[in-house]
Amino acid sequence: MKISSKNTKIAICGLGYVGFPVALLFAEAGFEVIGVNRSGEKIKLINRGGSPIEGKEPGLKELIKKVRKSGLFTATTDETAYKDADIVIVAVETPVEDDTHEPAYRALKAALTSIGRNLRKDALVIIESTIAPGTMENIVKVILEQESGMEVGQDFMLANCPERLMPGHLLENIINYNRVIGAQDEKTTDTVKSLYKYIVKGKLDTTSWVTAEIVKAGENAYRDVQIAFANEMALLCEAMGADVWQVRDLINECKRKGETRFEALRQMHYPGAGVGGHCLPKDSWLLVYGAKGLIEPQIIPLARKINNFMPKHVFDLLSESFKQANKDINKAKIVVLGYAYAGNSDDSRNTPTEALIKLLGETQATVVIQDPFVKEYKTSLDKSLKGAHAIILMADHDQYKNINYNKLKRLMKTPRIVIDGRNVFSKDKVLKAGFIYKGVGNI
Numbered sequence: 491m492k493i494s495s496k497n498t499k500i501a502i503c504g505l506g507y508v509g510f511p512v513a514l515l516f517a518e519a520g521f522e523v524i525g526v527n528r529s530g531e532k533i534k535l536i537n538r539g540g541s542p543i544e545g546k547e548p549g550l551k552e553l554i555k556k557v558r559k560s561g562l563f564t565a566t567t568d569e570t571a572y573k574d575a576d577i578v579i580v581a582v583e584t585p586v587e588d589d590t591h592e593p594a595y596r597a598l599k600a601a602l603t604s605i606g607r608n609l610r611k612d613a614l615v616i617i618e619s620t621i622a623p624g625t626m627e628n629i630v631k632v633i634l635e636q637e638s639g640m641e642v643g644q645d646f647m648l649a650n651c652p653e654r655l656m657p658g659h660l661l662e663n664i665i666n667y668n669r670v671i672g673a674q675d676e677k678t679t680d681t682v683k684s685l686y687k688y689i690v691k692g693k694l695d696t697t698s699w700v701t702a703e704i705v706k707a708g709e710n711a712y713r714d715v716q717i718a719f720a721n722e723m724a725l726l727c728e729a730m731g732a733d734v735w736q737v738r739d740l741i742n743e744c745k746r747k748g749e750t751r752f753e754a755l756r757q758m759h760y761p762g763a764g765v766g767g768h769c770l771p772k773d774s775w776l777l778v779y780g781a782k783g784l785i786e787p788q789i790i791p792l793a794r795k796i797n798n799f800m801p802k803h804v805f806d807l808l809s810e811s812f813k814q815a816n817k818d819i820n821k822a823k824i825v826v827l828g829y830a831y832a833g834n835s836d837d838s839r840n841t842p843t844e845a846l847i848k849l850l851g852e853t854q855a856t857v858v859i860q861d862p863f864v865k866e867y868k869t870s871l872d873k874s875l876k877g878a879h880a881i882i883l884m885a886d887h888d889q890y891k892n893i894n895y896n897k898l899k900r901l902m903k904t905p906r907i908v909i910d911g912r913n914v915f916s917k918d919k920v921l922k923a924g925f926i927y928k929g930v931g932n933i
């Protein structure tokens with residue numbers, strides 16, 4: 491297939507945090523793009539030139555308007571749209587089951603079934619979703635061949651090119667991150683490379699399906715394990731009366747004169763109130779699942795356990811603060827700042843705040859959640875804070891970084907407890923202003 495923005499049609503299956511910006515960038519590059527998504531409401535919004543993604547996403551709202559105007563991007567729920575596509579990119583969700591942590595591939599399997607049934611001869615299918623190692627060979631290839639009656643390598647091409655973006659930086663990340671392309675033959679590798687060159691400025695590395703799968707799940711498991719280490723250090727610092735943020739700075743200073751932080755051998759991650767999002771909490775499990783029956787990973791599941799414990803730890807810091815103040819938590823108003831899992835994003839999938847809310851729900855306290863980016867919790871900050879006995883910061887949204895401590899003091903009631911899960915507040919200033927303060931890793 492000769493890739494040219496003039497005569498190559500692209501279908502994107504799944505218009506979420508990944509598929510939506512990818513579709514817009516290909517349309518901006520001049521390709522005719524059709525986005526296929528199950529939800530009719532989302533399709534209507536997109537076709538009106540709206541963005542289904544809230545939060546600070548530089549350039550996204552402008553880009554959807556631009557590509558809708560150009561006529562190069564349309565969205566539909568009609569799965570027969572794959573029939574006209576030279577290239578189909580799959581970006582559907584790939585969660586894990588709550589109890590077994592095994593992949594819950596319902597969306598992926600349904601997507602592959604309808605793509606297979608409508609696949610053109612000589613088309614190229616690319617999986618951008620994050621999948622467990624072995625999924626390309628054992629699930630993707632099998633379903634596509636079964637449903638299309640065609641053979642990979644002979645009648646159509648199949649590759650994976652896992653996405654690397656973070657909500658809050660969607661377009662910038664797609665454009666600038668290096669990418670890994672997994673393919674099993676030279677023709678497919680070259681075709682995928684020539685396609686992504688239209689939207690990616692980063693390096694395009696090429697390898698096999700399984701290596702690309704391991705790289706993607708592995709890079710997120712790496713972060714999860716590193717964050718677990720930082721969280722364990724936070725607990726250790728609290729117990730020993732040290733400030734984990736100072737400890738972290740000094741550990742990361744272990745480098746030669748002139749060496750940048752990227753060259754340094756030690757790069758301790760941030761501790762915090764927990765790990766959330768669609769990816770980190772489940773990609774570790776996807777990696778573990780890939781190795782099932784071969785080896786039993788130890789450190790990755792342990793990291794999951796440590797990170798899952800952090801919202802409970804935040805709750806414990808709150809309970810201790812009430813005890814210290816000799817006040818009954820059950821009669822208090824507690825304000826949770828930030829429902830999304832990440833700063834300046836609306837993404838609340840697997841948010842650690844949910845686990846915290848559950849624990850708060852076991853008390854009789856009045857709990858108010860405020861988040862400037864999440865629809866259900868977009869109440870005025872001042873109104874939410876009024877009369878609060880305690881606040882718990884769970885997401886480092888910019889709005890919280892500018893809170894004036896004197897004003898906060900006026901709005902809140904004694905004992906005025908501040909629990910900082912993201913190192914947003916200045917401990918010294920908060921204490922000076924007369925609050926009770928406990929931060930993760932610095933109490």
Ligand SMILES: NC(=O)c1ccc[n+]([C@@H]2O[C@H](COP(=O)([O-])OP(=O)(O)OC[C@H]3O[C@@H](n4cnc5c(N)ncnc54)[C@H](O)[C@@H]3O)[C@@H](O)[C@H]2O)c1
Pocket residue numbers: 503504505506507508509526527528529581582583584597598600601602618619620621652653654655656657768769
């Ligand atoms: N969100 C991230 O930060 C991120 C980053 C890198 C990789 N990923 C991976 O990319 C994939 C997609 O993640 P996301 O965050 O965009 O998910 P998402 O839930 O935001 O979007 C998925 C979309 O696919 C749609 N969908 C599901 N089944 C479908 C089907 N059969 N046909 C058509 N549409 C269907 C859903 O309705 C939804 O709109 C996942 O595998 C994820 O792990 C996500």
